Amino acid sequence: MSWDPRQLAMLKEIGVLPWEPRDAGPADEGHPQAPAVEAAPAEAPAQPRQAAAPAIPAAPAAARQTPTQEPPQVPPRTTADPASVAPVAVHARRPTGVEQMDWPALREAVAGCQACKLCNGRRNTVFGVGHEQADWMIVGEAPGEQEDLKGEPFVGQAGKLLDNMLRSLALTRSEAPSTHQVFIANVLKCRPPHNRNPEPEEVAQCEPFLQRQVELVQPKIIVAMGRFAVQSLLRTGEPIGxxxxxxxxxxxxxxxxxxxxxxxxxxxxxxxxxxxxLCLAADTAAAASAG
Structure with missing residues (x-):
């Protein structure tokens, strides 16, 4: 159907655009053809299906870079250099010349010793207590919590029992003549954590201190109390029994x-x-004094 110019002008005024056949040309240059409504596409001839591109996983948030950031430089993997490995803590060597020290030098060496890891957790070193030329020497194992706090061997309930045992033989750790006052020391001079058993390395590091104490005291009898004291002094694994x-x-x-x-x-x-x-120790000490 064709429209004359007047009818087209009227339709335009009321906002209605006339339908034109698809092959019809434009009405005229003064009235441009209305844009055709995009219809649903008709079934197009099948196109060869292309393989879908593989999905690329998103980079982790920490690795996303803004355009202005430089990408991190990763050094090439090389064989580990021993010098670049974090050093293992090495303890200072035990003071030398222990075998020639007098009492003041020996006390100072024990107080400053850092030859094993026990120095890291101690509050006090436990050097020993008693007469420095006593006839009797008592050797225990290692300081406990109370010994670490006080800096003296055999305190607490075990210390009270030891004092009672010594008193039964007319001996004491308190001020008294050398024939009645004992010297008390431990194999270890520092407390093991949580009162655990002494380790062989710790015993070995402390052994020269104890040996020098025995040399300075020159006792007539040593009473070794406990498994580790016995093993350290006698070099044996035999049980106390x-x-x-x-x-x-x-x-x-x-x-x-x-x-x-x-x-x-x-x-x-x-x-x-x-x-x-203790009775055997008293008899042995008496025989040593008589001889």
Whole structure:
């Protein structure tokens, strides 16, 4: 159907555009053809299907860079250089010349010793207490919590029991003549964490200190109390039960083996055995003094 110019003008005024056949040309240059409404596409001839591009995973947030940032420079992987590895903590060497030290020098060396890891957690070193030329020397194992706090061996309940045992023999750790006052020391001078057993390296580092103490005291008898004291002095792994009742030697000094007071507090029946050991020590010390 064709429209005359007047009809087209009227339709334009009311906003209606006439339908024109698809092949019809424009009405005229003064009235441009209305844009055709985009219809749903007819079924197009099948196109060859292309393989979908593989999905690229998003980079982690930490790795996303803004356009102005330089990408991180990653050094090439090389064989590890021993010099670049973090160094393992190395403890200072034990002071030299311990075998020639007098009492003041030995006390100072023990107080400043950093030869093993026990120095990291101690509050005080536990050097020893008593007469420096006592006839009797008591050797224990290692300081406990109370010993670490006070800086003195055998305190607390175990210390009270030891004092009672010594008092029964007219001995004391307090001020008294050398024949009645003992010297008390431990194998270790620092407390192991949580009162654990001493380790071989720790015993080895402290051994020269104890040996020098024995040389300076020159006791007539040593009473070794507890497994680690016995093993350190006698170089043996034998249990205390097999070593009791005999006289042993440490650098020529008689040694009597007995139980540690802390053990006796947990095993009261063995107190009678400990008394037998002290009687043997008294007889041995008397024989040494007479000879």
């Amino acid at each position: 097999r070593l009791r009742g005999r006289v042993h030697r440490y650098h020529g000094v008689p040694v009597i083996v007995t139980y540690h007071p802390a053990y006796l507090l947990r095993n009261l029946p063995d107190k009678a055995k400990a008394w037998e050991d």
